[in-house]
Amino acid sequence: EPEVTQTPSHQVTQMGQEVILRCVPISNHLYFYWYRQILGQKVEFLVSFYNNEISEKSEIFDDQFSVERPDGSNFTLKIRSTKLEDSAMYFCASVLGVRSSYEQYFGPGTRLTVT
Amino acid sequence: AQKITQTQPGMFVQEKEAVTLDCTYDTSDPSYGLFWYKQPSSGEMIFLIYQGSYDQQNATEGRYSLNFQKARKSANLVISASQLGDSAMYFCAMREGWGAQKLVFGQGTRLTINP
Numbered sequence: 001e002p003e004v005t006q007t008p009s010h011q012v013t014q015m016g017q018e019v020i021l022r023c024v025p026i027s028n029h030l031y032f033y034w035y036r037q038i039l040g041q042k043v044e045f046l047v048s049f050y051n052n053e054i055s056e057k058s059e060i061f062d063d064q065f066s067v068e069r070p071d072g073s074n075f076t077l078k079i080r081s082t083k084l085e086d087s088a089m090y091f092c093a094s095v096l097g098v099r100s101s102y103e104q105y106f107g108p109g110t111r112l113t114v115t
Numbered sequence: 116a117q118k119i120t121q122t123q124p125g126m127f128v129q130e131k132e133a134v135t136l137d138c139t140y141d142t143s144d145p146s147y148g149l150f151w152y153k154q155p156s157s158g159e160m161i162f163l164i165y166q167g168s169y170d171q172q173n174a175t176e177g178r179y180s181l182n183f184q185k186a187r188k189s190a191n192l193v194i195s196a197s198q199l200g201d202s203a204m205y206f207c208a209m210r211e212g213w214g215a216q217k218l219v220f221g222q223g224t225r226l227t228i229n230p
Contacts, residue, residue: 030215031215033217033218035218041222042206042220042221042222042223043160043206043208043218043220044220045217045218045219048215048216048217050215056216056217058217089158091160093160093218095215097214097215102148102210102213102214102215102216103150103162103165104150104162104218105162106152106159106160106161106162107159108157108158108159109158109159109160111158
């Protein structure tokens with residue numbers, strides 16, 4: 001069964017460093033998302049991406065964040081200068097988007113630890 | 116105001132018993148979708164069940180069913196014949212509008228199944 005994959009599974013970085021989180025959505029899906037979950041809290045929406053552009057972003061998704069789909073398969077989230085409060089689990093999700101329930105398939109997550 | 120409310124932070128149930136996890140939602144959009152996800156201790160988000168606002172019948176998927184009461188704006192998850200492997204966090208989420216909109220999550224309920 002096709003699935004969303006994410007790399008790395010765990011990333012440790014120092015405050016102020018840039019990180020890139022990578023996702024490979026399901027191949028025929030059209031809509032892509034990033035969510036984050038701070039430890040012990042609910043899952044929060046960051047950004048959605050369709051047709052090679054951002055379709056919606058939350059107030060969390062400030063100028064320090066960017067997304068890209070560089071090669072038609074990967075979908076990346078970049079944090080330019082990490083802060084301690086960026087420590088969280090980051091989930092990528094994708095949606096087929098055509099005659100479907102618009103069910104979002106989530107990847108296994110990347111746990112980001114900023115020290 | 117909270118879009119999704121899960122009032123049970125934790126629940127403890129004996130194995131083989133049925134369990135109901137509560138979820139209420141708030142939206143003025145007539146088109147919406149309701150989702151339940153399971154998050155085991157390993158951290159991934161596993162899709163369980165979906166209910167569309169126009170669906171006439173309650174959704175069912177194996178041991179999972181969704182008790183959809185539109186007038187009350189509730190979408191409770193029912194797990195029949197609980198198993199030890201059902202122990203996890205459970206999140207209710209809503210998509211407002213029709214299409215590939217973002218999901219808004221509740222705070223989650225931690226379910227523990229006792230042998």
